[in-house]
Amino acid sequence: MIVVAYGLILTPQVLSTPKAGCWNVHASILPRWRGAAPIQRALMAGDTETGVDLMQMEKGLDTGPVILSRRTPILSSDSAGSLHDRLALLGADLLAEGLQRWQAETLPPPRPQDEFGVCYAAKIEKHEAILDFELSCTVLERKVRAFSPWPIAETVLLGERVRVHAAAPIPGIAAAPPGTLLRASRSGIDMACRDGVLSISRLQRDGGKVISAVDYLNARPMLAASS
Numbered sequence: 001m002i003v004v005a006y007g008l009i010l011t012p013q014v015l016s017t018p019k020a021g022c023w024n025v026h027a028s029i030l031p032r033w034r035g036a037a038p039i040q041r042a043l044m045a046g047d048t049e050t051g052v053d054l055m056q057m058e059k060g061l062d063t064g065p066v067i068l069s070r071r072t073p074i075l076s077s078d079s080a081g082s083l084h085d086r087l088a089l090l091g092a093d094l095l096a097e098g099l100q101r102w103q104a105e106t107l108p109p110p111r112p113q114d115e116f117g118v119c120y121a122a123k124i125e126k127h128e129a130i131l132d133f134e135l136s137c138t139v140l141e142r143k144v145r146a147f148s149p150w151p152i153a154e155t156v157l158l159g160e161r162v163r164v165h166a167a168a169p170i171p172g173i174a175a176a177p178p179g180t181l182l183r184a185s186r187s188g189i190d191m192a193c194r195d196g197v198l199s200i201s202r203l204q205r206d207g208g209k210v211i212s213a214v215d216y217l218n219a220r221p222m223l224a225a226s227s
Helices: 038-045 080-103 137-146 213-219 221-226
Strands: 002-004 023-026 049-056 066-073 153-157 160-170 181-185 188-192 197-205 210-212
Touching (some): 023 080, 038 049, 038 080, 049 080, 137 153, 137 160, 160 188, 181 213, 188 213, 197 213, 210 213
Parallel strands (some): 002 023
Antiparallel strands (some): 023 049, 160 197, 188 197, 197 210
């Protein structure tokens, strides 16, 4: 039995039913990021590498021994969506290899997970997507990428709620209290953070489509005037 992105823990009765047991294709390098949201949590943590594990399932949450594993770098441009798609292809290849080697009886012995480095990827909650400018610009930029395509990072600009689809961190000394609108120009909408600036380049108004900072300023010229 094979599961992929399955949200429930299988009972011991189910786990013991198939002759070869149950396999899980998991989108992380275990034991790091066991749980529901390994892709988003890896991006939020600033990990530089992730991958896919084919693991033998047991009673615990993603605690079983690893059968096969493949790794991939996390790019600075990766969102949860782009990383998900890359890992999906990697996982499909890994599963195919595992099945072929199982049929040929050439699978390596499952490798128990290291007891060190265990961490859990808790389910993403929608409220996490609200940007808190008391955090650093680097952390906020990671959240923007981690919450794309869902639930999408959001903030308020001069009283209007907007979703943030792309932003860049500009590290440095905070030039104003966190959450202050510093500049609104063709290059981006710059918000003061605990340290540095988050420059928003693509955003979305309620009920609207995703647009560039330039198009947003054309619709709200008072934004540029107030910065």
